[in-house]
Amino acid sequence: MEPLTRITVPTVDVLNALLAHEGPTWGLAVIRDTGRLPGTVYPLLERLERLGWLVSSWEESPERPGPRRRLYDFTSEGKQASIALVAARVQKGESSLPLGKPRPTLSRWAVATS
Numbered sequence: 001m002e003p004l005t006r007i008t009v010p011t012v013d014v015l016n017a018l019l020a021h022e023g024p025t026w027g028l029a030v031i032r033d034t035g036r037l038p039g040t041v042y043p044l045l046e047r048l049e050r051l052g053w054l055v056s057s058w059e060e061s062p063e064r065p066g067p068r069r070r071l072y073d074f075t076s077e078g079k080q081a082s083i084a085l086v087a088a089r090v091q092k093g094e095s096s097l098p099l100g101k102p103r104p105t106l107s108r109w110a111v112a113t114s
Contacts, residue, residue, distance in 0.1 A: 004085070014036070015085065018054075018074065019086060023073060024071035025072060025073075030072070052077070053075060054078055056073075
């Protein structure tokens, strides 16, 4: 696993959102939890995978209609490093998310109730 050379607030937010999930999760869930745009989240997921922090796999056989999801999960080293990095950055106030608490769904993605 290679170290992160550029740690931005969006990077901390993505790591925090991934840590909040038990096991593999897909990119759209990370987008929803962080409130970040796909153009921010997917390149970060790709970079984290390339550096050995994450591994990805395709959903085997979805029990729902639609295309398969690409699932992201931490490597063992990546998870340990992420926990330490997120805790340190949140303590310094460098994350827009509270530790372990994903941001609520953005209103533009929520179903209208009226």
